[in-house]
Amino acid sequence: MSQRKPTKALPNMAEADIAIVRIAPESSFKNKAYDALKEAILKMDIYSTPEPVMLDERALSERLGVSRTPIREAIAMLEQDGFVKTVPRRGIMVVRRTxxxxxxxxxxxxxxxxxxxxxxxxxxxxxxxxxxxxxxxxxxxxxxxxxxxxxxxxxxxxxxxxxxxxxxxxxxxxxxxxxxxxxxxxxxxxxxxxxxxxxxxxxxxxxxxxxxxxxxxxxxxxxxxxxxxxxxxxxxxxxxxxx
Amino acid sequence: MSQRKPTKALPNMAEADIAIVRIAPESSFKNKAYDALKEAILKMDIYSTPEPVMLDERALSERLGVSRTPIREAIAMLEQDGFVKTVPRRGIMVVRRTxxxxxxxxxxxxxxxxxxxxxxxxxxxxxxxxxxxxxxxxxxxxxxxxxxxxxxxxxxxxxxxxxxxxxxxxxxxxxxxxxxxxxxxxxxxxxxxxxxxxxxxxxxxxxxxxxxxxxxxxxxxxxxxxxxxxxxxxxxxxxxxxx
DNA sequence: GGAAAGTTTTTGGCATACCACATGCCAGAA
DNA sequence: TTCTGGCATGTGGTATGCCAAAAACTTTCC
Incomplete structure (x- = not known):
C-alpha cells in the first residue's frame, strides 16, 4: 500500500469547489421490496378475515414494477423475520400469531x-x-x-x-x-x-x-x-x- | 374474481385415517444452502485473519451444485440473521462483531x-x-x-x-x-x-x-x-x- | 345427476443470460 | 517517472423462461 504523499492538497482548480454531493447509493430493489412488503403486512388487518391472507409473487412483482427475483429475495427475508410462511406450490401466507x-x-x-x-x-x-x-x-x-x-x-x-x-x-x-x-x-x-x-x-x-x-x-x-x-x-x- | 363454490368439505375416505404423515417436502435448495452456509460460517474462525472473510456467489453455487438463485436467497436470509453483509459489486462479507x-x-x-x-x-x-x-x-x-x-x-x-x-x-x-x-x-x-x-x-x-x-x-x-x-x-x- | 378421469391453470423453485458498477492493469501522454 | 483515461475483468442485481406439483376446471361415462 503506497503512502499518499501529502503534496498540495488540491490542484488549484477553482472549479473543483462546485457543490458536489455524494451520490446516493440508492437501495436495491430487493430492499425496496422488503420495506414495501413489510409495511404493507404491518398495515393490513390480518385477523379480520377467517382465512389466511395470501401473497402472490407474480402479482407483487407487477404491482411493484420489478421482476420476481428481488421479490423472492424480499420474501425470503420476511420469512426469516417470521412475517410470512411460504409453502411450495401452495402460496405465501402472512403468518397469524396465536x-x-x-x-x-x-x-x-x-x-x-x-x-x-x-x-x-x-x-x-x-x-x-x-x-x-x-x-x-x-x-x-x-x-x-x-x-x-x-x-x-x-x-x-x-x-x-x-x-x-x-x-x-x-x-x-x-x-x-x-x-x-x-x-x-x-x-x-x-x-x-x-x-x-x-x-x-x-x-x-x-x-x-x-x-x-x-x-x-x-x-x-x-x-x-x-x-x-x-x-x-x-x-x-x-x-x-x-x- | 370468480366465486368459489363451497362444495362438500371432505370426501368420506375411511382410509384417510391411517397414519399418513405429510410426505417430506424435502427442503428446497434455498433452505439447504441456508443450512450449509450457516454451518460453514459458524464453523470458520473469522477472527483469526486480519481482513474480513468474503463469500462468492458463483463459487458457492458451484461448490453446492446449484444455481446462484437459491444461493442468493440463502444469503438474503443470512443477512437478516446478521451473519453476513453484502455490499453491491464488492462482495459478501462474513460479519465480524466487536x-x-x-x-x-x-x-x-x-x-x-x-x-x-x-x-x-x-x-x-x-x-x-x-x-x-x-x-x-x-x-x-x-x-x-x-x-x-x-x-x-x-x-x-x-x-x-x-x-x-x-x-x-x-x-x-x-x-x-x-x-x-x-x-x-x-x-x-x-x-x-x-x-x-x-x-x-x-x-x-x-x-x-x-x-x-x-x-x-x-x-x-x-x-x-x-x-x-x-x-x-x-x-x-x-x-x-x-x- | 354425479363422480371419476383428463386437462388447463396457477404457483413457487430453479437455471440462465445480461446488466451496471467497482477495481486493477496498462498504454500513452505529460 | 508520474499521471490519466480506457479497457478487461470480477461481483452482485435483475429479468426471463421453463419446470413440476397442486389446484381448478372440463369432459366423459355410468
Whole structure:
C-alpha cells in the first residue's frame, strides 16, 4: 500500500469547489421490496378475515414494477423475520400469531425492557431520563388517557421505544423493535383498552422515578412488572381477538 | 374474481385415517444452502485473519451444485440473521462483531434467561428442574471443571439451553439460540477460561436450587447475575480477542 | 345427476443470460 | 517517472423462461 504523499492538497482548480454531493447509493430493489412488503403486512388487518391472507409473487412483482427475483429475495427475508410462511406450490401466507404466541412475545419484551431499565440507571444522563415524562405531558385531569385512547397509545409506544433507546444497547433496541412489530397488530385492540389505560400512566411515571433515583433493582422490577401486566391482560382478555 | 363454490368439505375416505404423515417436502435448495452456509460460517474462525472473510456467489453455487438463485436467497436470509453483509459489486462479507457487540448480546441473553428462570419457578415440574444437575454430574473433586475446560464448556452450553427450554417459551428459546450462535464464536475463547470456569459451576447450582425452591425473585436474580458476570468478564478480559 | 378421469391453470423453485458498477492493469501522454 | 483515461475483468442485481406439483376446471361415462 503506497503512502499518499501529502503534496498540495488540491490542484488549484477553482472549479473543483462546485457543490458536489455524494451520490446516493440508492437501495436495491430487493430492499425496496422488503420495506414495501413489510409495511404493507404491518398495515393490513390480518385477523379480520377467517382465512389466511395470501401473497402472490407474480402479482407483487407487477404491482411493484420489478421482476420476481428481488421479490423472492424480499420474501425470503420476511420469512426469516417470521412475517410470512411460504409453502411450495401452495402460496405465501402472512403468518397469524396465536394468543399464546403474542403473550410469549410480550414476556420476552418485558425481559428486554427490564434489562434496559437496569442499564439506564447506571449510564443514562439525568436529563434524558427526565425527558421521558414529555411523552405524557399532554395528559392530565382534563385530558385523561382513557378518553383519548388512540393518542395515548401512540405516546405509549413512543415512550417504550425511547426508554429502550436510553439503554444505548443496539441489541436490546433491535430485538424489542422486532417484537413490537409482531405485537403491534394487537396493540390497537388491547393496549388501548380503557381499563388498562387507566393504570398504565402511573406505572410509567413510577418507572421514570425509579430511573431518576438510580434505583437499579426497583427500576428493573417496575419495568418488568408493567409489561408483564400487559401480558397477563392479553392472556386474560384477549380471547375474543383470536376468533 | 370468480366465486368459489363451497362444495362438500371432505370426501368420506375411511382410509384417510391411517397414519399418513405429510410426505417430506424435502427442503428446497434455498433452505439447504441456508443450512450449509450457516454451518460453514459458524464453523470458520473469522477472527483469526486480519481482513474480513468474503463469500462468492458463483463459487458457492458451484461448490453446492446449484444455481446462484437459491444461493442468493440463502444469503438474503443470512443477512437478516446478521451473519453476513453484502455490499453491491464488492462482495459478501462474513460479519465480524466487536467486543462491545458481543457484550451487548450477552446482556440481552442475561435478560432472556432471567425471564426464563422466572417462568420456570411457576410452571416447570420438579423432576425437570432437578434433571438440570445431570449436566454437571461428571464433575467433582477429582474431575474439576477447570481441568477439563473443553468438556465443561459443552456441558455449560447444554445446561443453558436446557434451562431456557424449561420455560416452555418458544420466543425465549429462539431468541436465545440466535444470540448464542453469534456469541459462540467467542465462547471457546472466553467461557472456557480457567479463572471463570471455577466460579461457574457453583453459580449454576445456585440457580438450580433457587428454581427448586420456587423462589421466583432469587432464581431470576441468580440467572441474571450469572450471565451478566460473563458479560463483565468478556468486557474486562476480552480485549486481546479482538485484535 | 354425479363422480371419476383428463386437462388447463396457477404457483413457487430453479437455471440462465445480461446488466451496471467497482477495481486493477496498462498504454500513452505529460 | 508520474499521471490519466480506457479497457478487461470480477461481483452482485435483475429479468426471463421453463419446470413440476397442486389446484381448478372440463369432459366423459355410468
Amino acid at each position: 394468543k399464546s404466541e403474542i403473550v410469549d412475545m410480550i414476556r420476552a419484551w418485558a425481559a428486554l425492557e427490564s434489562m434496559a431499565a437496569r442499564l439506564i440507571t447506571t449510564t443514562a444522563r439525568k436529563k434524558d431520563i427526565t425527558a421521558l415524562r414529555d411523552f405524557f405531558k399532554d395528559f392530565g385531569k382534563d385530558h385523561l388517557p382513557e378518553d383519548h385512547v388512540e393518542e395515548y397509545s401512540k405516546a405509549n409506544i413512543a415512550f417504550h421505544q425511547a426508554l429502550i433507546s436510553l439503554s444505548e444497547s443496539p441489541v436490546l433496541v433491535d430485538l424489542t423493535n422486532d417484537l413490537l412489530l409482531h405485537v403491534r397488530g394487537y396493540r390497537q385492540l388491547t393496549i388501548g383498552r380503557k381499563d388498562r389505560t387507566a393504570t398504565s400512566l402511573p406505572e410509567h411515571l413510577g418507572i421514570i422515578e425509579a430511573l431518576e433515583a438510580r434505583d437499579t433493582e426497583l427500576a428493573e422490577k417496575r419495568a418488568r412488572d408493567h409489561t408483564l401486566g400487559l401480558a397477563a391482560y392479553v392472556e386474560a382478555h384477549g380471547q375474543e381477538l383470536f376468533t | 467486543k462491545s457487540e458481543i457484550v451487548d448480546m450477552i446482556r440481552a441473553w442475561a435478560a432472556l434467561e432471567s425471564m426464563a428462570a422466572r417462568l420456570i419457578t411457576t410452571t416447570a415440574r420438579k423432576k425437570d428442574i432437578t434433571a438440570l444437575r445431570d449436566f454437571f454430574k461428571d464433575f467433582g473433586k477429582d474431575h474439576l471443571p477447570e481441568d477439563h475446560v473443553e468438556e465443561y464448556s459443552k456441558a455449560n452450553i447444554a445446561f443453558h439451553q436446557a434451562l431456557i427450554s424449561l420455560s416452555e417459551s418458544p420466543v425465549l428459546v429462539d431468541l436465545t439460540n440466535d444470540l448464542l450462535l453469534h456469541v459462540r464464536g467467542y465462547r471457546q475463547l472466553t467461557i472456557g477460561r480457567k479463572d471463570r470456569t471455577a466460579t461457574s459451576l457453583p453459580e449454576h447450582l445456585g440457580i438450580i436450587e433457587a428454581l427448586e425452591a420456587r423462589d421466583t425473585e432469587l432464581a431470576e436474580k441468580r440467572a441474571r447475575d450469572h450471565t451478566l458476570g460473563l458479560a463483565a468478564y468478556v468486557e474486562a478480559h476480552g480485549q486481546e480477542l479482538f485484535t
